Structures are given as C-alpha cells and as structure tokens.
Amino acid sequence: MLTISQLAATAGVTVRTVRHYHHVGLLPEPERDASGYRRYNAQAAVDLIRIRTLADAGVPLARIDALLHAQPTEFASAITDIDAELQRKIDQLAEYRSRIAELASGERLVLPPEVVAILNRLRSLGVSERRVRLERDSWILMQALDPHVVPQRIRDKNANFDDPETTRLYLACDQSVDWDPHDPRLDRLIDDMDAWEIKHERDSSQPGYLKLVVSRISEASPAWQRILDALAHRAKRRRTAVPTADLRPR
Amino acid sequence: MLTISQLAATAGVTVRTVRHYHHVGLLPEPERDASGYRRYNAQAAVDLIRIRTLADAGVPLARIDALLHAQPTEFASAITDIDAELQRKIDQLAEYRSRIAELASGERLVLPPEVVAILNRLRSLGVSERRVRLERDSWILMQALDPHVVPQRIRDKNANFDDPETTRLYLACDQSVDWDPHDPRLDRLIDDMDAWEIKHERDSSQPGYLKLVVSRISEASPAWQRILDALAHRAKRRRTAVPTADLRPR
DNA sequence: GTTGACCCTGACCCTGCGTCAGGGTTGGAG
DNA sequence: CTCCAACCCTGACGCAGGGTCAGGGTCAAC
DSSP states (O other), X not given: OBOHHHHHHHHTOOHHHHHHHHHTTSSOXXXXXXXXXXXXXXXXXXXXXXXXXXXXXXXXXXHHHHXXXXXXXXXXXXXXHHHHHHHHHHHHHHXXXXXXXXXXXXXXXXXXXXXXXXXXXXXXXXOOHHHHHHHHHHHHHHHHHOGGGHHHHHHHHHHHHHSXXXXXXXXXXXXXXXXXXXXXXXXXXXXXXXXXXXXXTOOSOOOGGGHHHHHHHHHHOHHHHHHHHHHHHHHHHHHHHOHXXXXXXX | OBOHHHHHHHHTOOHHHHHHHHHTTSSOOOOBOTTSOBOBOHHHHHHHHHHHHHHHTTOOHHHHHHHHTSOHHHHHHHHHHHHHHXXXXXXXXXXXXXXXXXXXXXXXXXXOHHHHHHHHHHHHHTOOHHHHHHHHHXXXXXXXXXXXXXXXXXXXXXXXXXXXXXXXXXXXXXXXGGSOTTOHHHHHHHHHHHHHHHHTTOXXXXXXXXXXXXXXXXXXXXXXXXXXXXXXXXXXXXXXXXXXXXXXXX
C-alpha cells in the first residue's frame, strides 16, 4: 500500500532513515512489488512512529530494538528510566543556558565567586587590567594544581587588602610597571616590601606551581623583574646569614 | 605548568578531547617540554573552558572556532541565537517527554484523538480487538494516503454508530468471524447488509487505497471473505442490470 | 631498578544518518 | 509514442565528536 516515501512522511523522517532502520534490522523489510519497490502496510507506520518516538527521546537504536521486543513490565520500567534521563537532559541544558549567559563576562565561568570578588576588588582599587590578569592566571593555576589551598588563600588575600599598608604597597608595585629599573623610587619600594615580608613572616620563595606566573610577571616588566630579584636576594641572605637566629627559640 | 591531563581535568574533559581540539585547530598547540610533553598556561585553561561552554550548549566545533575570533558585537548576537536554540531544544525535549509517556497506551501517538475515540467506542460496544486493529489500520492508511477525507469519515463513522441498526449489523458481522462460510446465519447477514448499502446509497467498491485492508479482512476470516464476495457480486449486478434506472432521473 | 601513572603519535571504530553515483520505474503532458 | 519529472533501487563514502587500542617513551617514588 504505502511506498517508502509515503511511509517516511507519515512518521516525519527521511527515506534514508527508513532504509537505515531496515539495514540495522530495527524495522523488518517489507514485501516488494513487481519492480522491486518496498510496499508497506499500516503496521509498519505504527512501528516506525514508535521507533521515532523512542529515538527522539534519545534512546540509541540498538536499545530500541531490544525494547520493542521486551515484556510490558520491562518496557514500562525502561520508559520510566528514559523519562528520567530526558528530565536530566532538560536540566542540563537549562544549566548550560545559564552558563553561556555568563560567557560575555569573563572569569565568572572559570573561578569561584569569592575569587571573582577579589579580582573586582583589585579593579576597584585601581589596579591595572594587566596585573589583574596575571593575578587571575595565578588563581587558575592554583585551582588546577593545588585546589585545597584556595580557601585559605582567599582569606589571606582579603585580609591583605583590609590592611591599608599592604594595599598601598600592592598599588605602588602595580604603578611601577613602566618605571625604569634604575628609578630611585624602586629602591624605596623594595625596602618597604622587604620590611613587609619580614613583618608578615613570608619570604618570596614561591610554592613551585607559581614559579611560572612569577616568571611571566618578570617578563611583563623590567621594573618588576628588578623588584623580584632584589627581594629574592635579600630573603636568601637572611636565611644563610643568621641560621641560628631561626633555630634558637625552639 | 599544566600537563595535558591536568588541563583536561580543570575543564572536565578527557585528554583525548584536548588533543582533538588541537587536531582541528580549535585550541592552539602549546610549547613542549624537554621530553616532548605539552605544557599549558592558565590562558589555555580559560580558552578550553570557553570552548566547552559553547560545545556543551550544542555549538558545532567549527562554529566555535569562528566565534572565538569574532567581534564582541557578533559574539553577543551569536550568544543570543545559541540561547534561543537551547530553549527550543529544551521545549522539544519536554514535548518528546510527554510523547513517550503516551507510548504505553497504543494508538494515541499515531492517530488524531477523534479517531482514537471512535476506536474506543468500538471497544465499548464489544467489538473484538482483532476487528478494532483492522479498523485502526485502515485509518492509518487513509491518513497517509488521503488525509483530507479523514474529517468527513470521522463524521460519517460517528453518525453510523449513532444508528442502532448499523451498530447491530457491525457487531453481527464482527461476531461472524469464526463462523463456517456455509453457516445459514451468514445468508441473512448478507441480505441485511446489502439492504443497508442500498438504503445508504453506498456500494462496496472501495476507494483504491482501502483494497489492501479489505484483502486483509478477507484473509482474516473465511466467513468475512464470503460476505465481501457476495456483497461485491450483488453490487456489480445492480450496476450492470439496470443502467437506465440510474440515468433516467437526470 | 622496578613499578605504576603519565605522556606521545597513529590508526581504526562508533552512531545516525546525509549525500553522491549510477542505475531502473512510473505516470502524466505534449 | 516519446519525454520528463519524480519516484525507486543498491552501494559506497563522509561527517562530528570523540573512544579505544597499539606501540612506545618518561617520571617519580619507593
């Protein structure tokens, strides 16, 4: 009764799709007429529509085959699964939708909100975008390589920027980006930063995973390179010159 | 800084996926270390996450490539398109979800509700499931081959079953399925049905597309075969025996 | 110095069709 | 009667977006 294109049309698929289903054995090959054309009956239409309903719901063709020959109970439970899976996909898509909405506005996607807040705090303090981006990169690497330290660093950073002296130093450092490495203001800045490190019991030897960020900072500006070198030099001198001073209190 | 598996982990993809993106030129190949391993910086993580965000949203990789190098305005309008497309997909899935819910209960999917109502009316009259299925098949073929006659047929059928005599005949016919073709009750049934056809100005020569349904009815039961043959024979005799009777009134 | 977890390239495999090539049929118009 | 469009057939390759070997080199830690 029905030709292949008529059958396909009733199910809203292409002729190629019907032939594909024959090929994979999902839909039985019908009788042929005198010239070798396939001729379909109404049952084929019913079968095809059932197949498409499942396929549209995302069921792989191989599983549809099994499903159509399953007991009603199995079938019903499979339908329940498929329905749940569909709902999951819908939720997924809704989430992706909200994520692409954030694509326009940069780092929200890749960093936790607290870190985004810190970066915005830097911006509102007047820190250059170049420096903010270096800061962002260091957070990303930290998250990739040493995620468990992130919460502590968030607290530390926020505490730092609650302290006016630290903030002043950070900003001064940022503004020095284009200074000549021999600018005398750099000497004062280096003294101040060294004092800050002593006061906060830090030294500028970085945990390994930040070395590359540091080297990118150096590359970005000769002035910064001089600051980092000088601080590293002084820190090293302190460690080797008075070793006993560090040990005596214990 | 990052190895390929670390990079992949930060974006929640497999190593193979990252390499695939290199292969298609979507993510630039990074520097290699001394032993030929790829080494990634934070920017690569940002890029990869952006790529995945778009890919998850269903954007083909080829288009992502173009998108990432687009102007902000184009980018923004593309995002709007993608978002709309996502919403469309979500709606689609919701529709598929309601459709698979109907899969359990047979013909709802493949026939308009009015026809389903007719089939249920047959069932409630006590018509056998076998006959109902033949009826259903004929509706499916009608819809596939001659869809514009469906509404009229729906009205006709309903009118038929509002008439007790027609209903009685239909039921009697249904019950005769397993009778012997020589059962004397068949003769009375044939007489009654012939009279019905004359009264309703119908003859049993079917529109071409129902011939196969008719032949399947015949195959289903020798008794039915006899009924159909007898009716066709009488109808033919009427058409040839009194041709002038048909023409005179004009 | 060996074990296990990584890294490299290259290659084939998978789904669910689209599409092209190279034919044969059918049905209606001219 | 011929011609044309619109069907039908089989067979084959192509595509995205990776999965999954195979066959080999590295690294780190014990």
